[in-house]
Amino acid sequence: MTVTAITAAILVIGDEILSGRTxxxxxxxxxxxIGALGIDLREVRIVPDDEEEIVAALNALxxxxxxxxxxxxxxxxxxxxxxxxxxxxxxxxxxIDERAVAMMRERYSAQELNEARxxxxxxxxxxxxxxxPISRAPGFMIDNVIVMAGVPAIMQAMLDxxxxxxxxxxxxxxxxxxxxxxxxxxxxxxxxxxxxxxxTVSVGSYPSLVDGRFRNQIVxxxxxxxxxxxxxxxxxxLLVPLRGDGAPA
Amino acid sequence: MTVTAITAAILVIGDEILSGRTxxxxxxxxxxxIGALGIDLREVRIVPDDEEEIVAALNALxxxxxxxxxxxxxxxxxxxxxxxxxxxxxxxxxxIDERAVAMMRERYSAQELNEARxxxxxxxxxxxxxxxPISRAPGFMIDNVIVMAGVPAIMQAMLDxxxxxxxxxxxxxxxxxxxxxxxxxxxxxxxxxxxxxxxTVSVGSYPSLVDGRFRNQIVxxxxxxxxxxxxxxxxxxLLVPLRGDGAPA
Numbered sequence: 001m002t003v004t005a006i007t008a009a010i011l012v013i014g015d016e017i018l019s020g021r022t023x024x025x026x027x028x029x030x031x032x033x034i035g036a037l038g039i040d041l042r043e044v045r046i047v048p049d050d051e052e053e054i055v056a057a058l059n060a061l062x063x064x065x066x067x068x069x070x071x072x073x074x075x076x077x078x079x080x081x082x083x084x085x086x087x088x089x090x091x092x093x094x095x096i097d098e099r100a101v102a103m104m105r106e107r108y109s110a111q112e113l114n115e116a117r118x119x120x121x122x123x124x125x126x127x128x129x130x131x132x133p134i135s136r137a138p139g140f141m142i143d144n145v146i147v148m149a150g151v152p153a154i155m156q157a158m159l160d161x162x163x164x165x166x167x168x169x170x171x172x173x174x175x176x177x178x179x180x181x182x183x184x185x186x187x188x189x190x191x192x193x194x195x196x197x198x199x200t201v202s203v204g205s206y207p208s209l210v211d212g213r214f215r216n217q218i219v220x221x222x223x224x225x226x227x228x229x230x231x232x233x234x235x236x237x238l239l240v241p242l243r244g245d246g247a248p249a
Numbered sequence: 250m251t252v253t254a255i256t257a258a259i260l261v262i263g264d265e266i267l268s269g270r271t272x273x274x275x276x277x278x279x280x281x282x283i284g285a286l287g288i289d290l291r292e293v294r295i296v297p298d299d300e301e302e303i304v305a306a307l308n309a310l311x312x313x314x315x316x317x318x319x320x321x322x323x324x325x326x327x328x329x330x331x332x333x334x335x336x337x338x339x340x341x342x343x344x345i346d347e348r349a350v351a352m353m354r355e356r357y358s359a360q361e362l363n364e365a366r367x368x369x370x371x372x373x374x375x376x377x378x379x380x381x382p383i384s385r386a387p388g389f390m391i392d393n394v395i396v397m398a399g400v401p402a403i404m405q406a407m408l409d410x411x412x413x414x415x416x417x418x419x420x421x422x423x424x425x426x427x428x429x430x431x432x433x434x435x436x437x438x439x440x441x442x443x444x445x446x447x448x449t450v451s452v453g454s455y456p457s458l459v460d461g462r463f464r465n466q467i468v469x470x471x472x473x474x475x476x477x478x479x480x481x482x483x484x485x486x487l488l489v490p491l492r493g494d495g496a497p498a
Contacts, residue, residue, distance in 0.1 A: 016455050018290045019421075020280030021468065024273075027295070031269030041267045043302075044295035046276070049453070053292075076434045077454040078441035108434075116437030134458070153458050172268075185325045185357075188365030192327035204298070205326040206265050209383070209402050219270065 006039045006169035009061040012046040013054055013072040013082055014150055025152045026071045033159055038169030039067065049079045051088070058089040062145050067166065072150030074139065076116040083140075086147055087124040097123035100138050107136040131161040141165065173225045175232040179205075179216040182242060190238040191218065198231035200224060255288045255418035258310040261295040262303055262321040262331055263399055274401045275320045282408055287418030288316065298328045300337070307338040311394050316415065321399030323388065325365040332389075335396055336373035346372035349387050356385040380410040390414065422474045424481040428454075428465040431491060439487040440467065447480035449473060 010030055016022040024046070031041045042065055047053040054073075062068040073082030087094035100121035101113070108117060120137035123129065130139035130146070132154055139148045139158045148158040179187065184205055195203040201222030207214050218235055222228045259279055265271040273295070280290045291314055296302040303322075311317040322331030336343035349370035350362070357366060369386035372378065379388035379395070381403055388397045388407045397407040428436065433454055444452040450471030456463050467484055471477045 012293075015451065015453055015470075016468070017276075018280060018293070019423075019470070020277050020282075020284055020290070021423075022455065022457075023277040027266075028269050028272040031267060033269075035269055041269070042297060044261075044267070044293075046293035048291060075454070075456060076437040078437070078444050079453050112434070114434060114438065116441075117434035119437070120434075135463075151456055151458055174268075174270075185361070185363060185366035185369075188325040188327070188368070189363065192365075195327050202264065204264055204328050205324070206271065207324060207400055208271075209400055214384075219265070221264075221268070 004169075006067075006167055007042045007065040008034055008039050008067040008069060009043040009045070009065045010041065011054075011057050011061055011068060011070045012044065012150075013049065013070060014046075015048045015079070017046050017072075018048055026150070026155050029152065029156065030069055030071075030159065033163075034067075034069075034166075035172060037163065037166065038171040039166065040169070040172075049073060049081060051081055051085055054082065054085040055089045058086060058145065062089070062143070065144075067144050067146060069146045069148065071148050071155055074120065074137070074147060074149055076119050076137075080119065082147060083122050083124060086142065086145055090124060090142060090145070092142070093125045094122055095125070096121045097127075097129070099123075099129055103129070103131070103138050104136050128165070130158045133157050133161075170223045172221050172223060173228045175220045175228055177218040177220070177232060177235050177239070179218060179239065181213065181215065182239065183214065184216050186242050187218075187239060190242070191235065194231065194234045194238055198227065198234070200227045201231045203231065203235070253418075255316075255416055256291045256314040257283055257288050257316040257318060258292040258294070258314045259290065260303075260306050260310055260317060260319045261293065261399075262298065262319060263295075264297050264328070266295050266321075267297055275399070275404050278401065278405065279318055279320075279408065282412075283316075283318075283415075284421060286412065286415065287420040288415065289418070289421075298322060298330060300330055300334055303331065303334040304338045307335060307394065311338070311392070314393075316393050316395060318395045318397065320397050320404055323369065323386070323396060323398055325368050325386075329368070331396060332371050332373060335391065335394055339373065339391060339394070341391070342374045343371055344374070345370045346376075346378070348372075348378055352378070352380070352387050353385050377414070379407045382406050382410075419472045421470050421472060422477045424469045424477055426467040426469070426481060426484050426488070428467060428488065430462065430464065431488065432463065433465050435491050436467075436488060439491070440484065443480065443483045443487055447476065447483070449476045450480045452480065452484070 127140035127142035148155045376389035376391035397404045
């Protein structure tokens with residue numbers, strides 16, 4: 001069975017992430033969320049609030065993957081330039097969108113909707129809006145580009161709104177095998193042989209340090225549950241005779 | 250005073266980050282660490298454990314910035330292909346490095362240094378090693394590419410070892426102005442004018458939601474302390490007459 005993969009990239013826009021001032025919380029969240037929809041995250045880029053950099057990254061990523069999710073740069077201040085960059089990358093116009101203004105009226109009086117706030121209603125021509133139940137200023141989707149806020153709670157609400165509009169794929173089946181403290185260096189050789197014998201699945205080995213000791217996990221991922229489970233069984237089997245080697249990782 | 254900026258990119262290598270299984274903890278750490286050395290982080294990419302993708306990203310980033318830091322993919326298992334990809338990207342050979350073997354002997358007996366573990370001693374020709382005080386298998390630096398482990402504690406120790414070898418720059422001076430709950434939409438207009446009047450510094454406005462309320466901070470960054478402080482003073486001044494507008498953000 002061949003399944004065309006549905007793929008995605010994330011473009012994080014913001015000087016505050018690159019300076020280390022703000023720690024990104026959106027990449028891991030989006031990765032898990034779209035993974036559950038059967039959409040494979042293939043690449044992430046983080047770029048500064050710079051028009052040329054943003055436009056170049058938008059074009060590199062939107063042309064390569066089924067979807068491109070962006071976060072950040074859609075507020076009312078001068079450093080919020082994402083919407084204009086998306087319009088430029090796609091070669092479409094941009095102006096204040098009356099649907100966006102209507103959404104924002106649920107939060108702001110006519111007097112409060114000053115020039116700066118109306119910047120948040122600037123939407124590229126042809127985009128569909130994405131609801132923002134928290135602070136109302138919407139995100140948008142145009143072609144395969146999904147433009148969301150950087151504030152995690154707002155980004156998460158926008159993802160809930162846009163998700164039903166996305167093409168979804170066959171969800172990855174994942175089996176995790178705990179190596180129970182066995183060092184990677186002990187099982188790496190046999191694991192490579194098993195991985196090669198199961199080419200329809202991917203096999204990864206992920207060490208982490210917990211209280212100064214390695215805790216390794218082997219992860220098998222694939223879209224065919226039988227293939228995943230056959231490979232996982234082969235890995236369990238290869239680990240058995242290796243136990244008892246007391247060497248470090 | 251014109252200062253040539255020292256710039257950097259980070260390349261995170263690993264399927265486990267893209268699947269959302271592992272949440273990256275290295276980007277923010279490296280960003281802050283090199284920022285303190287006066288090195289500007291300009292771009293980050295996350296790519297899968299795929300040779301073609303890794304080599305393309307290595308070449309795109311190493312040719313554009315003063316330094317390229319990579320994390321992940323230097324363990325003993327079949328999915329650890331970073332060292333080979335770096336050799337390929339730079340067009341140099343790679344083989345087991347006796348200096349690396351000597352370091353690993355501090356941890357492993359001759360018998361324990363099996364074929365898989367010796368993979369961790371494969372180092373591109375011409376590279377300098379980076380010490381790993383935790384599990385001994387070294388990272389390395391070749392030309393402007395700094396190759397480190399993905400496990401945060403090991404990556405951090407490697408960064409400590411390599412940092413004294415890096416060219417450092419003039420550290421950014423940063424002033425943060427708390428908008429004390431004042432909505433971005435109120436100060437965005439005047440802020441844009443002040444930002445434009447201080448072209449040698451960068452001005453960002455960063456909203457975050459704390460217990461359902463926006464807490465905005467304005468950050469001024471630059472290498473000239475006087476310019477940063479003049480701009481910050483101008484921002485403090487513009488905020489004064491705006492207080493008392495009770496509208497939401």
